[in-house]
Amino acid sequence: MAILVIVEHDNDSVLASSLNTVAAATEIGGDIDLLVAGHNCGGVADAAAQIAGVSRVLVADSAEYGYGLAENTAPLIAGMAAQYSHVLAPATTYGKNILPRAAALCDTAQISDIIAVIDADTFQRPIYAGNALATVKSAEAVKMITVRSTSFEAVASEGGSASVEAVSATGDAGLSAYEKSELSSSERPELTSASIVVSGGRGMQDGSNFAMLEKVADKLGAAVGASRAAVDAGFVPNDYQVGQTGKVVAPELYMAVGISGAIQHLAGMKDSKVIVAINKDEEAPIFQVADYGLVADLFDAVPELEKEL
């Protein structure tokens, strides 16, 4: 068995989600090849060759792969898939955009967002926003799978010595063009890989009040997140969103401030190791999943917390 893992990167460095995806491949077992599709991405390929447990790094370095457009990248993956028993990609917006397109080109049913490997054909995945877990067996010749990063502990980014080989590019499909990105720039760690996350909900009342959470986050070296209610209310941008429709996080510590705990939000954070809830409504469902709950007005509690830290 050989497994192909699609590396998520920004043409500069390997993103953490790739290391979690390699971890899932290691659990399945077999030779692991990585595909780095990008433009001027030689540095990424060299870094990928250091990842523990990898046999080969296949590099498709060409302008049409520069921005991860699905119409260009999917045919490349589809052309390579038949040589593998499994093709894995991270279940991030990058992987979710590309892999189903590649799977359809291979006439293969995809398994999305796996959280556990049962055996080489059988995987567990959440359905209904994580309110149920399905165990799914695939009879496909090539299993095409996206992997939930937070469910697999990242493999070491160093210690490997894979060979690096170039693969031919498949050309520009000419269907879409990248224009620009508006990426949130922050000195804080990235939400999905942070070990501490401090999130605010509708109870924050206003976007400017998130400054209070940011102060706490900075003292803890934490990322700042938000519930969908806070995003819908326009307090913070959507890339802060934790939940079924946003990001899934599983940090060591998750602090939910002014978040009631809708099912939709719990789906994105209930695998956190320790959960703290601060809410003035003692009936709020968030307290049913919190290890430590504090019934208090957040406008008193959060500044006090910042002082205590």
Added chain:
Amino acid sequence: MKILVPVKRVIDYNVKVRVKPDQSGVELANVKMAMNPFDEIAVEQALRIKEAGQAEEVVLVSVGPQQSQETIRTGLAMGADRGIHIEAGQDVEPLAVAKLLTAVVGKENPSLVLCGKQAIDDDSNQTAQMLSALLGWSQATFASGVELAGDKANIIREVDGGLEHIEVSMPAVISVDLRLNEPRYASLPNIMKAKKKPIDSLSVDELGVDISPRLTVLKVEEPEARQAGIKVESISELVDKLKNEAKVI
């Protein structure tokens, strides 16, 4: 221009789902069903494009049991023009749905397919991408901004790090994210009007698509429930517990 909008009948998002005791799936009997919320956003966007004079017709299509016609009616009451129902009893996998939709696109010749980014039952997030692949069309997923300009569309996509702007050629398959718009409520007169709008029925056989499943669901179970912990009385007690008991700060 014609816009095709696939809509799915799912358990209403407010309902707490229950796993069946025999672990064969989730309980669907006597459970309130509704249109997948992301599909509602797609219907709304299609209607706005039509109201802006950029499309002439909005056609809904649903794959599923007989009751999927109710879901189509919901969209017709919002303002869509007509519906197509493809009767299918079993749970149809995204790849098979994409093949059925490809066949419908062949009959209807829309210039744009607007889909929800995922259905909130199986959370697969595949159908739009697969449909786009099978048609060989442009693909724009997770859209929070859609602007049509002649034979191009300018799309703002919700990606993990923020937003991405792309330009796609028409025809295109676009999957929509939450912040694209706020779907309208159907007014009573429009609900009455919707009852007279046509829904055509097509069979899977007529469309010549093999929808037999490729994946087997061995079991469906409840996730391990998280136990509620303790209530602390003060911030200083909280900080103490986090430092000395949980040892996470």
